[in-house]
Amino acid sequence: MQRKAVALISGGLDSLLAVRVMQEQGIYVEGINFFTGFCVEGHTHAIRKKDQKKPKRNNALWCAEQLGIKLHIIDIVEEYKDVVFNPKYGYGANLNPCLDCKIFMVKKAKEWMEAHDFDFIITGEVVGQRPKSQRKDTMPVVQRDSGIDDRLLRPLCARNLPPTLPEREGWVDREKLYDFSGRSRKPQMALARQFGFEDYAQPAGGCCFLTDEQYSLKLQDLWQARGEKRYEMDDIMLLKVGRHIRPAPEYKLIISREEGEGKFLQGYRKQYPSLKTTSHPGPLCLIDGDFAEEQIEQAARIVARYSQGKNADKVELEYRDTEGNTRQLKVTPLPPHELKKEWVV
C-alpha cells in the first residue's frame, strides 16, 4: 500500500528537498502552501516596476512543478491574525511569531491530512537552522501543541530526532533519511546538486515579511496609531509599498516611490483619500487615518517635496476624497530640514 504524505511547501530549497527525499522512498506526496498575507512570494515583485523585467514566479508553485506534485494553496489570512496578535511563545527578532506559526501550520495541515486520508506530514525543517522555531527543544513542542505527535517527519534531520511513526512502521527507511543540523546551507546545496535542482529560491531572511525589521516597525506603528493590534489585508499589503510618513499621530501618508507603486496605489483611491501633484511629475499619496481639513495642506507640502517640483516656489496638487470629489491645492514644498526624522516610519 502506497503511503501518502502532505508536505508544507514554503517555496524554499528545504521543503523541495524534503519532498524529493520522500519520493525517492516511494511515498506519494501532495503539497500545501499557506498564505498568511505576509508571505514574501509575489506581491512586491509585482508592485515595483523595476522588478517587472525579471520573470516573476511563485516559488511554491515552481517547487511543486519541479517535483511533479499537486499543490494546494490555502488562505489562512483571517485565522492567522490570532497567531500574530497573541503568540504564546512570543516573537522572534522582529514581529515574527515563528514557533506559534509553525504549530498553527502543522495543525492546519493535520486537519487537511485527516480530511483527505493522508498518513503523515513532512516539513523541510532542519535542527538548529533557525534560532527560535527550528531548535532541537522546540521541535517536540510543535508536535505536541499541534496534536500531530509522531506523524510529523522531517526528512532532512530525522536521524537527529527520535524515530517517528512512518519510520517505526517501516513506511520509510530511516537509514535513507538525513541528519542535517545547524545553519550551514552546504549539505542542502550538495543534495540539491545530487537531485539536479537548479535555480531554486534562497530567501535570505525567512519565509515572510514579519522577519523584516522595517516591515515590523511599520506594523508596530500601525498598531500604536490605532491603539490596538488590528490589521486588514489592505493594511498589510500597503505596508509593503511606498514610503510611510506620519506627520501626526492621527494620520499617515503612503507615498509611491516609483511608477509601479504609483499604479498600485491608484487602485486604493476609493478606500483612501489621495493627493497627486499636477503641475509637476510626482508621486501618488494615500492618506490613512483621521485627519483634519487643515492637515491636508501639510500633507500636500510633504508630497510636493517628493515631486520633481521640490525646488519650485509652488507646486499644484489635486486632493481627492474616497467619493471621487476633487479640489486643487497650491503649496510650497516642505524644505528638507522641516521633514522631521521621527515622522518617517
Add this chain to the structure above:
Amino acid sequence: MAHETLDCRRLLCPMPVIRVQDRVAELQPGDELEAICTDPGVMQDIPAWCRINGHQVLEQKVEDDEYILRIRVGEPSP
C-alpha cells in the same frame, strides 16, 4: 458545460490563484472559467497552477490593463 467568470481584480498573487483553485473545485471536468485579474503575476502563476493540477489554459490575454485567463477544468486525478 458551465462557462463562468471570476472577478479577481485588485487581488495580488497568490490570491487570484486561490480564488481560481477554490472555484475550480466546485466545477465539473470540461467546464470553463474565465478569470479577470489586474496583477500581472497571474500570467505566470495561474498557468503554473493549471499545469500542476491538470487543467488547461485555453487562452490568456491582456486587455486594458486587465489580465484575462480562460481555463478548462481537467479530469480529477485518481
